[in-house]
Amino acid sequence: MKFDIILAGVGGQGVLSVSAIIASSAMHEGLSVKQSEVHGMSQRGGEVQANLRLSDKPIASDLIPRGTASLVLSMEPLESLRYLPYLSPTGTVLTSTDAVANFANYPDLEGLLARIRTLPRAILIDAERLARQAGSARATNMVMIGAASSLLPVTLETIEHFVGTLFAAKGARVVETNLKALAAGREAAVGR
Amino acid sequence: MSETVLLGDEAVALGAVHAGLTAAYAYPGTPSTEITEYLIRYRRKHGTPIAQWCANEKTAYEEALGVSFAGRRALVSMKHVGLNVAADPFMNSALITINGGLVLAVADDPGMHSSQNEQDSRLFADFARVICLEPSSHQQAYDMTREAFDLSERFQIPIMIRLVTRLAHSRGNVTTAEPRPENPVAKSATPASWILLPANARRQWRALLERQPEMRRYTASCPHNTVTGADSPAPFGVITTGLARNYYIENIEDLGVAPPHLHVGAYPFPADMIRKFVGGLRRVLVLEEGYPYLERALRGVLPPNVDIEGRESGHVPPDGELNPDIVRASLGLKSRPGLTIEGLTLPPRPPQLCAGCPHGDSFHAVTAALAGFPDAVVTSDIGCYTLGALPPYNAIQSCVCMGASVGMAKGAAEAGLHPVVAVIGDSTFLHSGVTPLLDAITEDTPMTLLILDNKTVGMTGGQPTIRPSSQLEDLVRGLGVPADHLHVLDAHPRHDAHNTAVLRREVEHRGLSVIIAVRECLETIKRGKQEQVAARA
Ligand code: SF4
Numbered sequence: 038m039k040f041d042i043i044l045a046g047v048g049g050q051g052v053l054s055v056s057a058i059i060a061s062s063a064m065h066e067g068l069s070v071k072q073s074e075v076h077g078m079s080q081r082g083g084e085v086q087a088n089l090r091l092s093d094k095p096i097a098s099d100l101i102p103r104g105t106a107s108l109v110l111s112m113e114p115l116e117s118l119r120y121l122p123y124l125s126p127t128g129t130v131l132t133s134t135d136a137v138a139n140f141a142n143y144p145d146l147e148g149l150l151a152r153i154r155t156l157p158r159a160i161l162i163d164a165e166r167l168a169r170q171a172g173s174a175r176a177t178n179m180v181m182i183g184a185a186s187s188l189l190p191v192t193l194e195t196i197e198h199f200v201g202t203l204f205a206a207k208g209a210r211v212v213e214t215n216l217k218a219l220a221a222g223r224e225a226a227v228g229r
Numbered sequence: 230m231s232e233t234v235l236l237g238d239e240a241v242a243l244g245a246v247h248a249g250l251t252a253a254y255a256y257p258g259t260p261s262t263e264i265t266e267y268l269i270r271y272r273r274k275h276g277t278p279i280a281q282w283c284a285n286e287k288t289a290y291e292e293a294l295g296v297s298f299a300g301r302r303a304l305v306s307m308k309h310v311g312l313n314v315a316a317d318p319f320m321n322s323a324l325i326t327i328n329g330g331l332v333l334a335v336a337d338d339p340g341m342h343s344s345q346n347e348q349d350s351r352l353f354a355d356f357a358r359v360i361c362l363e364p365s366s367h368q369q370a371y372d373m374t375r376e377a378f379d380l381s382e383r384f385q386i387p388i389m390i391r392l393v394t395r396l397a398h399s400r401g402n403v404t405t406a407e408p409r410p411e412n413p414v415a416k417s418a419t420p421a422s423w424i425l426l427p428a429n430a431r432r433q434w435r436a437l438l439e440r441q442p443e444m445r446r447y448t449a450s451c452p453h454n455t456v457t458g459a460d461s462p463a464p465f466g467v468i469t470t471g472l473a474r475n476y477y478i479e480n481i482e483d484l485g486v487a488p489p490h491l492h493v494g495a496y497p498f499p500a501d502m503i504r505k506f507v508g509g510l511r512r513v514l515v516l517e518e519g520y521p522y523l524e525r526a527l528r529g530v531l532p533p534n535v536d537i538e539g540r541e542s543g544h545v546p547p548d549g550e551l552n553p554d555i556v557r558a559s560l561g562l563k564s565r566p567g568l569t570i571e572g573l574t575l576p577p578r579p580p581q582l583c584a585g586c587p588h589g590d591s592f593h594a595v596t597a598a599l600a601g602f603p604d605a606v607v608t609s610d611i612g613c614y615t616l617g618a619l620p621p622y623n624a625i626q627s628c629v630c631m632g633a634s635v636g637m638a639k640g641a642a643e644a645g646l647h648p649v650v651a652v653i654g655d656s657t658f659l660h661s662g663v664t665p666l667l668d669a670i671t672e673d674t675p676m677t678l679l680i681l682d683n684k685t686v687g688m689t690g691g692q693p694t695i696r697p698s699s700q701l702e703d704l705v706r707g708l709g710v711p712a713d714h715l716h717v718l719d720a721h722p723r724h725d726a727h728n729t730a731v732l733r734r735e736v737e738h739r740g741l742s743v744i745i746a747v748r749e750c751l752e753t754i755k756r757g758k759q760e761q762v763a764a765r766a
Pocket of ligand 1: 687
């Protein structure tokens, strides 16, 4: 089994914490993990991408080869398209519909979403709205992990455990909000 | 023994701790920063080792040398261009009889994710005639760092660990081994070997050269240089270094027959081993991250009838970071198609200053103050504010190396341009801007130095500057900048008109002036608040 994920987004959107939760969960379930991150210059509001590789065998490369990724998990619609060449023809694009239009010529959002829907396996999640309903717009990341959870080779229980650990220091209310966001994301993706 | 998941940088840090590290010194620089950040956190928890940020890479290296003189183990880490700053102590330390183990961890940035160039530090190790170890996995990053301290004491030379961004900033599993205690304090038994007067230096240089065959014997027999599939019937051989091995392994399955493979992870490269490996082969493909270092060297090692293919021959791109796909193409394998959406071009999303960043307001004031001067020049430097080169600011015209804004401004002004403004961050100023400012003060050069004081090393994640913001004005005054041309401004947009007016007055002044624009980085403010919240919880 191997499951390669390209995580995409814009600097500041918390792409790395999404990656960290999935990575910890996979490791906990005995999988090999390699996770390549972006630090430094590009983190300042630019395009950010992380490679996360999960496998039941040792993993050689930190980078995912073209045409082989199982999932592009994107926090932002435009960014979800940047890494299509890395996706396997049978892979899934899972993206939030919340645009970060922090530059002048951002394309028309509705047109962009329509193009994404033409892909063979695309899941679009209204993540920020679901996060707000769960109690905090800051839980948008958790909605996206929840939405990805049914595709990932790890159990929901393990993911929930690590979401709990990540937010434990911030108190029970914060943990609860994030778990709710996780559940909402899963339901939105599965119940489509 | 226990297993943990670490960044490549952290694996180096933990390897050093477990090797009995006494002290670590560094200046922040992507992708090396997390080595020292890890050690600083480790010290908070365990009390050791000493782990400090320094004024620059040169001071960091010299402090590590002092630790070695005292017989204890020291780690100094930096990014590749940092080694240019530390080149003087590094090159000379190769001649000294190293006492306590001294390890230099250098993180190169092929592909220039966050750097001005992609120089390959292996050449620096060669230049200094010392051993370089190059990990290709997290486990090796840990193991090699541990071993490097032993090698340093055994060969009495500094040892380089060469990392690249992709390993420094990726997470992987590491199995740790039993930690070793720190060395006791024991002053160098050969103090004369640390005094590089010509007579001593000549003796030391000869001694270093005489140790070269022994170093080569080590690299020829160490487990970092390995051959697999020597009797493979494939028509060509593959030589990899560093991470190129991983990208090669990623593609082996599709090759049908796996070629004979030599991996080089320890330098000086084992020439005899390579000669033997190539044997009757007529073609070798050399896959290395960085310069065509080995490839070039092989042209003098292998007979001329062997085709050596690599970055220099044009079989692998001459620049940029390697990846599985580039290696795939160089192996003659077909690329795998991904998905595409026809007719869609994606606009790039370049990095930019955080919304509301104080630098943005300062750039606004600079641009306004220079309006109407067609010959105005704004030199700049390394940091978040380098993004002032991009729209919407388009405010700066140079970025070369740490501190260069100041020296370049002086030269440009003396060559006849006017007005000239040098823009530099507080930390970069303390790193390398003070000395060129001394030159400008001496000549009363007609230029304006604008220090953007955001009270932190912003670009690398908000490390503390070597001296606090509150001391900057006294420091600059103490260097000899006249009081009536030294101003401290609040870089808040509500003071924009005033700040622009002060800048305008000073750029018109035909002599040296210094303006310090102070306002804290938004990220550190945010993090400060988060830390307060966490502390209260
Ligand atoms: S990190 Fe700080 S200094 Fe850098 S762009 Fe953001 S606010 Fe400005």
